[in-house]
Amino acid sequence: xxxxxxxxxxxxxxxxxxxxxxxxxxxxxxxxxxxxxxxxxxxxxxxxxxxxxxxxxxxxxxxxxxxxxxxxxxxxxxxxxxxxxxxxxxxxxxxxxxxxxxxxxxxxxxxxxxxxxxxxxxxxxxxxxxxxxxxxxxxxxxxxxxxxxxxxxxxxxxxxxxxxxxxxxxxxxxxxxxxxxxxxxxxxxxxxxxxxxxxxxxxxxxxxxxxxxxxxxxxxxxxxxxxxxxxxxxxxxxxxxxxxxxxxxxxxxxxxxxxxxxxxxxxxxxxxx
Numbered sequence: 001x002x003x004x005x006x007x008x009x010x011x012x013x014x015x016x017x018x019x020x021x022x023x024x025x026x027x028x029x030x031x032x033x034x035x036x037x038x039x040x041x042x043x044x045x046x047x048x049x050x051x052x053x054x055x056x057x058x059x060x061x062x063x064x065x066x067x068x069x070x071x072x073x074x075x076x077x078x079x080x081x082x083x084x085x086x087x088x089x090x091x092x093x094x095x096x097x098x099x100x101x102x103x104x105x106x107x108x109x110x111x112x113x114x115x116x117x118x119x120x121x122x123x124x125x126x127x128x129x130x131x132x133x134x135x136x137x138x139x140x141x142x143x144x145x146x147x148x149x150x151x152x153x154x155x156x157x158x159x160x161x162x163x164x165x166x167x168x169x170x171x172x173x174x175x176x177x178x179x180x181x182x183x184x185x186x187x188x189x190x191x192x193x194x195x196x197x198x199x200x201x202x203x204x205x206x207x208x209x210x211x212x213x214x215x216x217x218x219x220x221x222x223x224x225x226x227x228x229x230x231x232x233x234x235x236x237x238x239x240x241x242x243x244x245x246x247x248x249x250x251x252x253x254x255x256x257x258x259x260x261x262x263x264x265x266x267x268x269x270x271x272x273x
Contacts, residue, residue: 002131006123011139013177014115017078018143019150020170021108023163024085025050026151028101031160036094046094046101053105054112061113070122074114075178081107082171089161115178116140 025047032043057064064073084103091097116136124132154163 002124002128002135004123007120007132009177009180010115010120010123011135013174014136014139015143015146016170016174016177017111017115018140019147020085020167020174021081021104022144022147023151023154023170024147024167026148027155027160027163028088028097030155031088032094032097035160036097038094042094046098049098050101050105050108053102054109056102056106057109057113061110064110065114065118070114070118071178074111074119075175077107077110077114078171078175078178081111082168082175085164085167085171088164119178 029043029047032038032046033040038046081104084100084107087100088097091100120132120136121129151163
């Protein structure tokens with residue numbers, strides 16, 4: 001049975017996670033411009049740092065989920081992700097904002113690996129795993145688009161500090177859903193040094209196949225960061241399109257612009273590397 005209790009809780013947790021994380025993209029962009037007097041390019045750079053930070057855990061993602069309890073890795077990473085978000089109203093410089101985005105990006109990468117690549121498979125019967133992957137992917141897209149719409153439209157009515165409270169609320173819901181679910185597969189502890197020597201020796205790291213397997217998901221996520229946030233933001237600005245429409249489809253006028261052609265092909269090229 002696909003929709004068992006554990007899988008349903010993971011889907012709910014995944015939707016809440018994506019809403020919370022992607023809600024901050026337009027909010028932080030606007031906050032950087034208004035509160036810190038940053039330019040559009042500087043604010044966009046802070047957003048790009050988050051996507052780059054997804055690569056920071058790298059090979060150690062597999063070590064964490066293979067060595068420790070995947071449920072603990074997931075719940076503790078979610079907790080740290082929420083705690084880092086609470087610090088935004090208390091920062092005193094742009095550099096600290098960048099540091100927080102780097103930390104959140106790295107933690108988000110760990111959570112993605114723990115939920116989508118391990119826990120969702122652990123709690124799903126082997127004959128339903130293809131369907132589980134499709135459902136999990138669509139739940140990510142729904143959460144992603146919902147978060148962006150909430151951030152863009154809600155930023156016109158509520159303050160940034162208020163949305164930080166909402167962010168913590170969504171992350172707490174995500175944490176509770178993961179905490180009450182169970183992983184079916186136990187994990188045996190292995191020292192980090194032994195694991196790195198056995199699995200991530202230099203020939204393996206230099207292998208194209210190893211690189212593709214370890215970074216495909218993060219390139220996919222970074223591509224969607226770019227597509228869903230930057231393109232929807234500029235569609236709304238240049239063509240006065242509501243955020244919900246800008247996030248879901250592209251107008252013919254937008255497709256004719258040089259900006260669209262440049263950014264669209266660059267983002268797909270990044271995902272295909």
